Amino acid sequence: MADLVLVGAGPVGSLLALTLAQRGLTVDVYERRPDMRRSEGSAGRSINLAVSTRGLHALHQVGLDEDVLREAVPMLGRMTHARDGTLALFPYGRNASEFINSMSRGGLNKLLMSRAEVSGRVRIHFQQRLDEYDFAAHTALFHDEAAGKDHTVLAPVIIGTDGSGSALREAMQEQRGAQVRQEFLSSGYKELTLPALPGGGFALHREALHIWPRGQFMLIALPNRDGSFTCTLFLAFDGSPSFAELQTEDAVEAFFKQFFPDALPLIPGLAAQFLAAPLGRMVTVRALPWAAGSALLLGDAAHAIVPFFGQGMNAGFEDVTLLAASLTGGWPRDFARFAAARTPDADAIADLAIENFLEMRYQVADPEFLRLRELEHQLQDRMPGRYLTRYQLVTFTRVPYRLALRAGQIQQEILGGLLRSEYGFERAEQLVEERLTPLLA
Numbered sequence: 487m488a489d490l491v492l493v494g495a496g497p498v499g500s501l502l503a504l505t506l507a508q509r510g511l512t513v514d515v516y517e518r519r520p521d522m523r524r525s526e527g528s529a530g531r532s533i534n535l536a537v538s539t540r541g542l543h544a545l546h547q548v549g550l551d552e553d554v555l556r557e558a559v560p561m562l563g564r565m566t567h568a569r570d571g572t573l574a575l576f577p578y579g580r581n582a583s584e585f586i587n588s589m590s591r592g593g594l595n596k597l598l599m600s601r602a603e604v605s606g607r608v609r610i611h612f613q614q615r616l617d618e619y620d621f622a623a624h625t626a627l628f629h630d631e632a633a634g635k636d637h638t639v640l641a642p643v644i645i646g647t648d649g650s651g652s653a654l655r656e657a658m659q660e661q662r663g664a665q666v667r668q669e670f671l672s673s674g675y676k677e678l679t680l681p682a683l684p685g686g687g688f689a690l691h692r693e694a695l696h697i698w699p700r701g702q703f704m705l706i707a708l709p710n711r712d713g714s715f716t717c718t719l720f721l722a723f724d725g726s727p728s729f730a731e732l733q734t735e736d737a738v739e740a741f742f743k744q745f746f747p748d749a750l751p752l753i754p755g756l757a758a759q760f761l762a763a764p765l766g767r768m769v770t771v772r773a774l775p776w777a778a779g780s781a782l783l784l785g786d787a788a789h790a791i792v793p794f795f796g797q798g799m800n801a802g803f804e805d806v807t808l809l810a811a812s813l814t815g816g817w818p819r820d821f822a823r824f825a826a827a828r829t830p831d832a833d834a835i836a837d838l839a840i841e842n843f844l845e846m847r848y849q850v851a852d853p854e855f856l857r858l859r860e861l862e863h864q865l866q867d868r869m870p871g872r873y874l875t876r877y878q879l880v881t882f883t884r885v886p887y888r889l890a891l892r893a894g895q896i897q898q899e900i901l902g903g904l905l906r907s908e909y910g911f912e913r914a915e916q917l918v919e920e921r922l923t924p925l926l927a
């Protein structure tokens with residue numbers, strides 16, 4: 487019997503298995519899907535995603551950051567597309583060394599699974615779906631999807647990395663009274679591929695995350711290494727405009743022509759692609775607690791968040807780093823301590839991600855928002871190295887998310903005073919030193 491059972495070989499489960507194996511532990515991982523390295527097909531939600539400092543740090547801990555970066559496309563800033571075609575680039579970092587990385591989700595997941603297996607301490611069992619976990623008997627009931635049969639596995643120590651619809655979390659709720667709050671967004675998403683130019687070039691600026699902010703909805707595009715972009719339309723399920731209205735090729739073409747005229751000609755067969763694409767839902771999951779005895783939830787299973795800060799997987803990877811650093815050998819105590827310390831940070835990034843949906847679809851085109859960002863840049867220039875924006879704290883540091891959230895609130899207050907001309911930059915600098923510096927020290 488292995489030291490631990492993990493449920494789910496997504497990015498977080500695979501990284502956790504590798505991390506535990508490097509600490510000398512043996513791990514049995516049970517994954518519902520077939521092995522994505524052997525079968526064509528979906529690698530789960532979203533085709534590509536942004537990896538930033540927290541995720542890269544976790545990958546560095548297992549010696550994989552450089553392999554991952556070699557396969558990624560750097561994104562130095564947000565490029566906004568106005569309806570009249572005007573483009574504007576807003577750098578993410580303070581300098582060219584601060585950027586986020588667009589990465590194939592499937593590529594990353596496959597790399598992590600392979601490295602975990604190569605350790606010799608990890609076995610991944612595919613097409614095994616957890617249906618039940620019995621907390622009293624410490625047994626997990628799996629359904630073997632290939633054989634169509636159920637079987638039971640003894641699992642005294644079990645970690646659920648089985649994503650936002652976690653079966654282990656459900657068992658924890660039913661048998662251990664865990665509280666679970668799930669909030670679904672009233673917007674969904676569809677992904678489209680914007681192909682590379684003939685000959686392999688990029689049809690849009692290569693090193694940016696592109697946004698077409700349109701108030702109630704938006705289109706974004708992240709670059710892939712082959713010159714293509716993966717575009718995601720975030721839009722309400724119902725109402726006007728909404729996915730419910732986009733049911734025919736004509737309706738889809740007209741919608742893109744009206745709102746994203748520069749993207750339309752770059753996506754051949756857009757309407758057919760759109761109608762064939764699955765419609766995704768987005769959920770925030772808050773579970774309390776994440777630990778019960780020697781069972782623990784991690785990654786999206788514990789704290790799924792909406793994707794607008796590009797942090798869901800990064801946060802799950804950071805869970806792995808923090809859990810690994812807090813292991814002392816007593817599973818129930820370690821799990822309980824880790825979960826209690828980490829929950830406030832998961833709550834904070836959940837709130838930040840919801841807020842950022844507003845910022846991305848609305849405010850990046852709003853004059854007051856742009857003026858505030860301009861004042862913030864000036865303040866930052868006056869205080870080199872001593873002022874980091876909320877985005878930078880979340881994306882380019884490992885400052886706990888709850889502190890980044892609080893820092894953002896203080897920054898808004900200080901910048902608001904500047905905007906309303908209640909004081910000048912000197913006073914603003916003083917306020918930063920008095921209120922922000924001690925918080926982040």
Ligand SMILES: Cc1cc2nc3c(=O)[nH]c(=O)nc-3n(C[C@H](O)[C@H](O)[C@H](O)COP(=O)(O)OP(=O)(O)OC[C@H]3O[C@@H](n4cnc5c(N)ncnc54)[C@H](O)[C@@H]3O)c2cc1C
Nearest residue numbers: 494496498518535536616648649785786796797798799800
């Ligand atoms: C549109 C979109 C864009 C995103 N962009 C970003 C981004 O840019 N940056 C970022 O950091 N995050 C992003 N995210 C979030 C990120 O996708 C998730 O946070 C991340 O995938 C969580 O990893 P996980 O391993 O915890 O869960 P998952 O990726 O959901 O993996 C769970 C695994 O468990 C398996 N499983 C599920 N149930 C069972 C069961 N009962 N038994 C056995 N196995 C099971 C699944 O098959 C899967 O392999 C995005 C999400 C979406 C939807």
